[in-house]
Amino acid sequence: xxxxxxxxxxxxxxxxxxxxxxxxxxxxxxxxxxxxxxxxxxxxxxxxxxxxxxxxxxxxxxxxxxxxxxxxxxxxxxxxxxxxxxxxxxxxxxxxxxxxxxxxxxxxxxxxxxxxxxx
Amino acid sequence: xxxxxxxxxxxxxxxxxxxxxxxxxxxxxxxxxxxxxxxxxxxxxxxxxxxxxxxxxxxxxxxxxxxxxxxxxxxxxxxx
Numbered sequence: 001x002x003x004x005x006x007x008x009x010x011x012x013x014x015x016x017x018x019x020x021x022x023x024x025x026x027x028x029x030x031x032x033x034x035x036x037x038x039x040x041x042x043x044x045x046x047x048x049x050x051x052x053x054x055x056x057x058x059x060x061x062x063x064x065x066x067x068x069x070x071x072x073x074x075x076x077x078x079x080x081x082x083x084x085x086x087x088x089x090x091x092x093x094x095x096x097x098x099x100x101x102x103x104x105x106x107x108x109x110x111x112x113x114x115x116x117x118x119x
Numbered sequence: 120x121x122x123x124x125x126x127x128x129x130x131x132x133x134x135x136x137x138x139x140x141x142x143x144x145x146x147x148x149x150x151x152x153x154x155x156x157x158x159x160x161x162x163x164x165x166x167x168x169x170x171x172x173x174x175x176x177x178x179x180x181x182x183x184x185x186x187x188x189x190x191x192x193x194x195x196x197x198x199x
Contacts, residue, residue: 078168080165081164082136082165100165100167100168101168102141102165103137103141103169104137104138104141104168104170104176105165105168108172108173108175108176
């Protein structure tokens with residue numbers, strides 16, 4: 001199966017950058033493409049419990065709604081919990097759908113994907 | 120199942136975080152013979168996914184895995 005990986009490095013301080021991987025992931029699933037999103041650096045702030053509910057931009061639904069659609073479509077979520085140490089923020093209470101992962105997982109996902117996009 | 124596995128060597132990665140559990144596991148598996156088993160303990164939650172993927176890519180076999188009170192224990196057979 002064709003695979004695509006989105007790497008989310010920007011976080012809730014730039015909410016306009018958070019929708020794309022979920023929208024694209026849902027689209028990929030509809031195209032029979034296996035999609036994963038890896039949240040790292042500031043990106044992890046988007047997958048802390050309760051954060052996506054607070055974000056709503058323009059005429060888009062809330063980020064939580066878009067996230068729910070993507071997860072429901074089978075998009076896999078990976079979270080670099082260790083980025084919280086890098087940022088000096090308390091380790092997050094992350095959404096339960098996410099898998100806590102690190103460098104070996106990101107390298108492996110990138111190597112096995114047919115394409116990698118970063119937001 | 121893992122009660123029957125006798126490791127040739129053990130490595131304690133408790134308290135270590137990415138990338139150290141992977142680095143230590145690689146160093147230690149090179150100290151055992153092909154076909155022998157390395158037991159790895161870690162408490163980094165990322166290690167479950169990371170070590171599983173590392174083993175697959177490195178060509179080794181995870182023959183046992185336990186998760187108890189935040190401690191992950193892997194039994195990895197060196198395959199090459």
